[in-house]
Amino acid sequence: MNNSQEHGQVDDGRGKRQQILDAAYTVFSRKGYHRATVDEIIALADTGKGTVYNYFVNKEQLFYTLIKECSAKFEADLAAIAALDELPLDKVGKAIKVFLEFYVANADLWRVLMYEMRGVGTEGKSAFTLVQREKYKERFTHTIEMLEKILQEGIDQKVIRPCDVTKAAHGLFSVILMMVFQGFVGQNDESIEKVSRNIADIFLYGVAQTNNN
Amino acid sequence: MNNSQEHGQVDDGRGKRQQILDAAYTVFSRKGYHRATVDEIIALADTGKGTVYNYFVNKEQLFYTLIKECSAKFEADLAAIAALDELPLDKVGKAIKVFLEFYVANADLWRVLMYEMRGVGTEGKSAFTLVQREKYKERFTHTIEMLEKILQEGIDQKVIRPCDVTKAAHGLFSVILMMVFQGFVGQNDESIEKVSRNIADIFLYGVAQTNNN
Amino acid sequence: MNNSQEHGQVDDGRGKRQQILDAAYTVFSRKGYHRATVDEIIALADTGKGTVYNYFVNKEQLFYTLIKECSAKFEADLAAIAALDELPLDKVGKAIKVFLEFYVANADLWRVLMYEMRGVGTEGKSAFTLVQREKYKERFTHTIEMLEKILQEGIDQKVIRPCDVTKAAHGLFSVILMMVFQGFVGQNDESIEKVSRNIADIFLYGVAQTNNN
Amino acid sequence: MNNSQEHGQVDDGRGKRQQILDAAYTVFSRKGYHRATVDEIIALADTGKGTVYNYFVNKEQLFYTLIKECSAKFEADLAAIAALDELPLDKVGKAIKVFLEFYVANADLWRVLMYEMRGVGTEGKSAFTLVQREKYKERFTHTIEMLEKILQEGIDQKVIRPCDVTKAAHGLFSVILMMVFQGFVGQNDESIEKVSRNIADIFLYGVAQTNNN
DNA sequence: AATGAATGAGGGTTCATTCAT
DNA sequence: GATGAATGAACCCTCATTCAT
Known part of the structure; x- marks a missing residue:
C-alpha cells in the first residue's frame, strides 16, 4: 500500500x-x-x-526556491567532506568529485543562475532584486569557502605551498565549472572520476615539466 | 576637410x-x-x-556585429603573439596578459555573450538561432586555440609536460575569466601584470608543495 | 446552555x-x-x-444580502416616524436625524453601493445584473418616499409651500448625503444634532435674506 | 480645404x-x-x-488626462461668471446653469470619477495613488470654491443671510448633482433652464410656507 | 538615409469560483 | 456543513519590428 x-x-x-x-x-x-x-x-x-x-509568490521566488532545494544536498555533502578527518590532498580530490557530480547534473540551471546573479542590470527594475541577488551569492561563496578551508588545511600541514587560498579556491572552482560547461565531462561515473583526477593533477602539480615527474 | x-x-x-x-x-x-x-x-x-x-536586420544581429567588431583587434593581437619567435613559456605569459586586458575591458559585454551562447533555448523561437550561436562559439574557440598552439609548442620543446592541450588551454582560459569576473583584477596595468604572473605561476607549477620550490 | x-x-x-x-x-x-x-x-x-x-451564491449576492440586512432597521425606523402623529415640521427634523445617523454609521459601504448602482455597465457581463440593480434602487427610493410622504403632509397642512415633493425630497436627501460624505458630520450625537438642525433650517427657509429672519 | x-x-x-x-x-x-x-x-x-x-503612461494617467481635458472649459466658464460684475443672486443662477450643463453632459464619467476619488482603498495598492487622488480633489473643490465666492459676495451685499458658505456651497452643489444623477434634468436647454430655476428657488427661499411668498 | 507613430503578440499576475474530501 | 487546493479567464503592460513620409 x-x-x-x-x-x-x-x-x-x-x-x-x-x-x-x-x-x-x-x-x-x-x-x-x-x-x-x-x-x-x-x-x-x-x-x-x-x-x-x-x-x-512570483516567478522569481519560484526560481529561488528551485535553486535552494536543489543545492541543499550538495552543500551538505560538501560540508561533510570538509569536516572529514583525512589527508587534505585526499579531501581536495573528493571535493572536486562532489563538485563535478553536482554541476554535471545541474549544469544548465546553474549556468542560468550564474548569469542572473551577476552585477548586470543593477539599475532599473531588473528581474532580481539586489537583496535577492545577495542571497544567491552567499549560497555560492559558501560552497567555495569549503574549498578554501580544505586548501588552508593543506597549507597548514605543509602539503600545499603557501598562496592566496581565496584565489586558489576560485581558480579550482572555475576550472571545474569550465570542464562541465565545455562538455569535457560525461554523465557517467568513469568520466567524472577521470576528469576529477585530471583537474587535481594539474591543479596540484601544474603543467610545467619538472624533474619530479 | x-x-x-x-x-x-x-x-x-x-x-x-x-x-x-x-x-x-x-x-x-x-x-x-x-x-x-x-x-x-x-x-x-x-x-x-x-x-x-x-x-x-534585428536586435540579435546588432548584438553579433558588436561582438565581432569588438573582438577583431584582440584576436589579431593574440595571433601575433602565437606567431612570435620566442620561448613558449614567455609566450604563455604574454598571451595571459593580452587575455586579461581584453576581458577586463569588456567584462560586462562578454558575460552577456557567454550566457546567451550557452546551449539554452535550442528549441522554439529563441533569441539566438542555432547557426548564429555556432558563429559565436567559433569566435571563442578560435582564441582558445591560440593558447593550445602555444602549449603544444611548449610540449614539443619539452618545457611543458605532455598533457591534453585542449583541456589545459580551456583550463587556463577559465582561470583567466574567473579572475576577471570575480573582480580579482583591477583596471590598471600593475594589477593586470600581477595577476598575470599569479596565473602563470600556478598554472605552470601547481599548488602542491615540492622540493623544487 | x-x-x-x-x-x-x-x-x-x-x-x-x-x-x-x-x-x-x-x-x-x-x-x-x-x-x-x-x-x-x-x-x-x-x-x-x-x-x-x-x-x-456569489460575491455579488453576498454584497446584496449585506445591504439588505444593514438597512432593514433603518427602513423600519423611518417608516415609524412617517406614521407618527406629530407636526410635519417636527417629523422632517426627526427624519433628517435618522438619515444622518444611518449614513454616518454606514458611510463607506453606502458610497460603494451608490457607485455600483449607477447606470454604468448596463451591457456586457458586468458585476451587477440589471435586475439586481433595480432591486437596489427600489430600496433607495423607498427611503426617499418616506420623506416625500412627510413633505406632502406638510403641504396639505399648509406649513410647507406647494412644490414638487419628489424633487424636494431628493434635494433634501442629497444634502444629507453630501454632509456625510464630505465629512461635515462627526460620529457623535451633538454633531449629528447640530448638522441636523442646520439642514432643516436651510431646507425650510433658504439662504436668502428676508425680513422674517 | x-x-x-x-x-x-x-x-x-x-x-x-x-x-x-x-x-x-x-x-x-x-x-x-x-x-x-x-x-x-x-x-x-x-x-x-x-x-x-x-x-x-498607463490606464490611470489616461483617465486623469481625460478628466483634465474635459473639465478645462467648464472651469474657465465658471471662473468667468464668478468674476462678472453683476448681482450675486443673478450670478448664483448663472453658475447653477453652467454646473447643470456640464454635469448633464458628463454625468457618467463624473460619477465614476467621484467614486474613485473617495477615500476608499486608501491602503493597499489601489488604482489611484494618494497623490493622484489629491490632484483630482483639488479640481473638484476648485469648482465649489467658485460657488463659495459668489455666496460670500451675496452675504457681503446682505442679499444672502449669513451662514457657513462652505457648507452652503457644498449643499447647493450636492443638490445640483443629485438632480443630474437622478435623471431629473433632460439634455435639452428648456429642461436645464427650468431645473435651474427650481434649484435656485428652493436654495434661496426654502420650502417652508412664509407670508412673503 | 533617417525617422518615429503604430502595432500586436506575448508575458506575469490576480481572483472569483468549483469540487472532492 | 466546512474546507482550501486547483483552476483559467481576464487584465495591464512591454517592446521588437514595420512602414509611410
Whole structure:
C-alpha cells in the first residue's frame, strides 16, 4: 500500500508543488530565466496557472526556491567532506568529485543562475532584486569557502605551498565549472572520476615539466 | 576637410552606425541582452528607431556585429603573439596578459555573450538561432586555440609536460575569466601584470608543495 | 446552555454566516466592491473559502444580502416616524436625524453601493445584473418616499409651500448625503444634532435674506 | 480645404491621441474605471494596444488626462461668471446653469470619477495613488470654491443671510448633482433652464410656507 | 538615409469560483 | 456543513519590428 496515494488518483504522487518545481527545473534550464514562461512551466507540470501562484509568490521566488532545494544536498555533502578527518590532498580530490557530480547534473540551471546573479542590470527594475541577488551569492561563496578551508588545511600541514587560498579556491572552482560547461565531462561515473583526477593533477602539480615527474 | 563626414552635418563625426554600436555596447553591457531595449539604445545613440533597422536586420544581429567588431583587434593581437619567435613559456605569459586586458575591458559585454551562447533555448523561437550561436562559439574557440598552439609548442620543446592541450588551454582560459569576473583584477596595468604572473605561476607549477620550490 | 451554539465549538457564537457578513461589511467598506477580494473577507471572517459559497451564491449576492440586512432597521425606523402623529415640521427634523445617523454609521459601504448602482455597465457581463440593480434602487427610493410622504403632509397642512415633493425630497436627501460624505458630520450625537438642525433650517427657509429672519 | 487632413487618409482627422481619448470617455463612462478595459478602448478607438501606451503612461494617467481635458472649459466658464460684475443672486443662477450643463453632459464619467476619488482603498495598492487622488480633489473643490465666492459676495451685499458658505456651497452643489444623477434634468436647454430655476428657488427661499411668498 | 507613430503578440499576475474530501 | 487546493479567464503592460513620409 502506497501511503502517499491512498486512492490512486491521476495525480502522479508528487503533489502539485513538486510537479511545478520539476517542470520549472526543466524549463529554466532549457530557456534561461527570461525566456522561460509560466505558461510553458504549467504545460509541463500539467497544472493551472493559478496553482503556481498558490505555491510561489512570483516567478522569481519560484526560481529561488528551485535553486535552494536543489543545492541543499550538495552543500551538505560538501560540508561533510570538509569536516572529514583525512589527508587534505585526499579531501581536495573528493571535493572536486562532489563538485563535478553536482554541476554535471545541474549544469544548465546553474549556468542560468550564474548569469542572473551577476552585477548586470543593477539599475532599473531588473528581474532580481539586489537583496535577492545577495542571497544567491552567499549560497555560492559558501560552497567555495569549503574549498578554501580544505586548501588552508593543506597549507597548514605543509602539503600545499603557501598562496592566496581565496584565489586558489576560485581558480579550482572555475576550472571545474569550465570542464562541465565545455562538455569535457560525461554523465557517467568513469568520466567524472577521470576528469576529477585530471583537474587535481594539474591543479596540484601544474603543467610545467619538472624533474619530479 | 573632415574625413569621416564629407558634408559636415551636426553629426558627431562617428556616423550613425557607429553611434548605434557604441550605445549598444553600453546598454547591452549594463542590462544584458534581454533587458536591453532598442528604445534605450536609440536614446543613447541620439538617433531614430528606424535607423537601427536600416543598419542592422534585428536586435540579435546588432548584438553579433558588436561582438565581432569588438573582438577583431584582440584576436589579431593574440595571433601575433602565437606567431612570435620566442620561448613558449614567455609566450604563455604574454598571451595571459593580452587575455586579461581584453576581458577586463569588456567584462560586462562578454558575460552577456557567454550566457546567451550557452546551449539554452535550442528549441522554439529563441533569441539566438542555432547557426548564429555556432558563429559565436567559433569566435571563442578560435582564441582558445591560440593558447593550445602555444602549449603544444611548449610540449614539443619539452618545457611543458605532455598533457591534453585542449583541456589545459580551456583550463587556463577559465582561470583567466574567473579572475576577471570575480573582480580579482583591477583596471590598471600593475594589477593586470600581477595577476598575470599569479596565473602563470600556478598554472605552470601547481599548488602542491615540492622540493623544487 | 449556550443558545446560539448547541454543541459549544470554538465558534464565536455568531455563526459562520454572520461572521462572513461582518467581515464583508468591513472589507467592502474599506476597499470598494471590486478591490474587495473573497480571500480578504475569509481571512477576516476566519473561515474557509468554500463556506462563503455555501451561504451566498456569489460575491455579488453576498454584497446584496449585506445591504439588505444593514438597512432593514433603518427602513423600519423611518417608516415609524412617517406614521407618527406629530407636526410635519417636527417629523422632517426627526427624519433628517435618522438619515444622518444611518449614513454616518454606514458611510463607506453606502458610497460603494451608490457607485455600483449607477447606470454604468448596463451591457456586457458586468458585476451587477440589471435586475439586481433595480432591486437596489427600489430600496433607495423607498427611503426617499418616506420623506416625500412627510413633505406632502406638510403641504396639505399648509406649513410647507406647494412644490414638487419628489424633487424636494431628493434635494433634501442629497444634502444629507453630501454632509456625510464630505465629512461635515462627526460620529457623535451633538454633531449629528447640530448638522441636523442646520439642514432643516436651510431646507425650510433658504439662504436668502428676508425680513422674517 | 481642410487644414488638418491635407491628404485625406483614412485617419478620421482627430489623430490617434484624440481617438483614444474619445473612446476612453465612452468606455470609462459606460463601465466605470475598473471594469473598463484597455482592450475595449482600443477596439472603439480603432487603434493598436501599444499606441495607447505611446500617448499615456498607463490606464490611470489616461483617465486623469481625460478628466483634465474635459473639465478645462467648464472651469474657465465658471471662473468667468464668478468674476462678472453683476448681482450675486443673478450670478448664483448663472453658475447653477453652467454646473447643470456640464454635469448633464458628463454625468457618467463624473460619477465614476467621484467614486474613485473617495477615500476608499486608501491602503493597499489601489488604482489611484494618494497623490493622484489629491490632484483630482483639488479640481473638484476648485469648482465649489467658485460657488463659495459668489455666496460670500451675496452675504457681503446682505442679499444672502449669513451662514457657513462652505457648507452652503457644498449643499447647493450636492443638490445640483443629485438632480443630474437622478435623471431629473433632460439634455435639452428648456429642461436645464427650468431645473435651474427650481434649484435656485428652493436654495434661496426654502420650502417652508412664509407670508412673503 | 533617417525617422518615429503604430502595432500586436506575448508575458506575469490576480481572483472569483468549483469540487472532492 | 466546512474546507482550501486547483483552476483559467481576464487584465495591464512591454517592446521588437514595420512602414509611410
